[in-house]
Amino acid sequence: MNVLAKAADLEASAPAGAYVQEVTSVQHYTDNLFKFRMTRPESFRFRSGEFVMIGLMIDGKPLYRAYSIASPSWDEELEFFSIKVPDGPLTQYLQQIKPGDAVLMKKKSTGTLVHDALIPGKRVYMFSTGTGFAPFASLIRDPETYEKFDQVIVTHTCREVSELKYGLDLVEATKNDPLIGEMAQAQLVHYASVTREDYPFKGRITDLIANGKLFDDLGVPRLDPAIDRGMICGSMEMLKDTKDLLEKAGLTEGANNKPAEFVVERAFVG
Numbered sequence: 469m470n471v472l473a474k475a476a477d478l479e480a481s482a483p484a485g486a487y488v489q490e491v492t493s494v495q496h497y498t499d500n501l502f503k504f505r506m507t508r509p510e511s512f513r514f515r516s517g518e519f520v521m522i523g524l525m526i527d528g529k530p531l532y533r534a535y536s537i538a539s540p541s542w543d544e545e546l547e548f549f550s551i552k553v554p555d556g557p558l559t560q561y562l563q564q565i566k567p568g569d570a571v572l573m574k575k576k577s578t579g580t581l582v583h584d585a586l587i588p589g590k591r592v593y594m595f596s597t598g599t600g601f602a603p604f605a606s607l608i609r610d611p612e613t614y615e616k617f618d619q620v621i622v623t624h625t626c627r628e629v630s631e632l633k634y635g636l637d638l639v640e641a642t643k644n645d646p647l648i649g650e651m652a653q654a655q656l657v658h659y660a661s662v663t664r665e666d667y668p669f670k671g672r673i674t675d676l677i678a679n680g681k682l683f684d685d686l687g688v689p690r691l692d693p694a695i696d697r698g699m700i701c702g703s704m705e706m707l708k709d710t711k712d713l714l715e716k717a718g719l720t721e722g723a724n725n726k727p728a729e730f731v732v733e734r735a736f737v738g
């Protein structure tokens with residue numbers, strides 16, 4: 469079934485409460501990962517790190533899924549980093565999009581991986597697995613991140629080395645960016661690790677936190693609630709295990725209405 473429509477053709481019949489946006493670029497990384505960028509509605513405001521519902525018209529009806537916005541709030545386009553689930557109701561079609569195609573987006577964004585949910589600190593850790601890197605792709609391109617924290621450590625763990633490419637490319641581009649490059653060069657540290665192949669950093673992030681290897685590799689002290697803040701995005705299991713480790717180190721979980729020392733958000737349901 470071909471469900472992809474050109475943005476110009478769908479605009480007149482946009483579903484209620486949704487924007488129709490146009491894909492501007494697509495890059496495939498592996499059989500299960502791709503990124504795409506699309507136009508941003510002029511009236512659409514969001515906080516770096518938030519997620520939004522995006523979708524396609526399938527069988528004449530809109531089908532939406534939650535997606536972290538991977539671009540920062542100042543970017544004139546919107547970027548997303550996506551999984552390709554074989555037979556996934558949305559991504560079996562979304563993975564086929566090309567520049568010019570239409571993507572639907574609901575008008576309100578939300579989320580807990582935002583600066584407002586953290587109290588001030590010196591160092592922020594952003595722990596991610598798989599597409600859980602997406603909200604941090606937004607936050608590490610936001611100048612506020614570097615104004616609020618002296619050091620920004622983003623960890624990205626995947627099964628295979630090829631799955632790290634989006635993050636590796638993005639961090640390099642961020643360090644060369646005219647707006648934030650200087651801050652990122654001085655303050656941003658990217659710690660990429662894989663679980664199923666040989667790589668300089670190997671293993672589950674929870675094991676690397678628990679056995680202290682992460683901190684030894686980075687040359688920083690162990691977690692300290694007076695200094696360190698955390699943001700976590702991954703599978704339910706990764707969230708739970710990482711959250712337990714942060715709590716054991718004395719950090720407490722925060723939310724938009726009750727900022728504290730760390731925040732969590734799942735990268736997918738299931």
Ligand SMILES: Cc1cc2nc3c(=O)[nH]c(=O)nc-3n(C[C@H](O)[C@H](O)[C@H](O)COP(=O)(O)OP(=O)(O)OC[C@H]3O[C@@H](n4cnc5c(N)ncnc54)[C@H](O)[C@@H]3O)c2cc1C
Pocket residue numbers: 519533534535536537548549550551552553555556557558559560598599602603733734735736737738
């Ligand atoms: C708050 C939030 C933010 C999200 N942000 C993103 C994002 O930035 N990028 C993204 O690709 N997805 C993200 N997701 C997941 C997304 O909403 C969809 O689940 C995904 O696009 C697959 O849609 P689908 O309809 O093809 O399959 P679904 O029916 O939604 O999922 C089928 C199964 O695939 C697996 N799965 C789904 N998404 C993922 C994933 N991202 N990584 C690994 N396994 C997965 C799960 O086991 C799930 O049960 C987010 C989910 C939530 C709740």
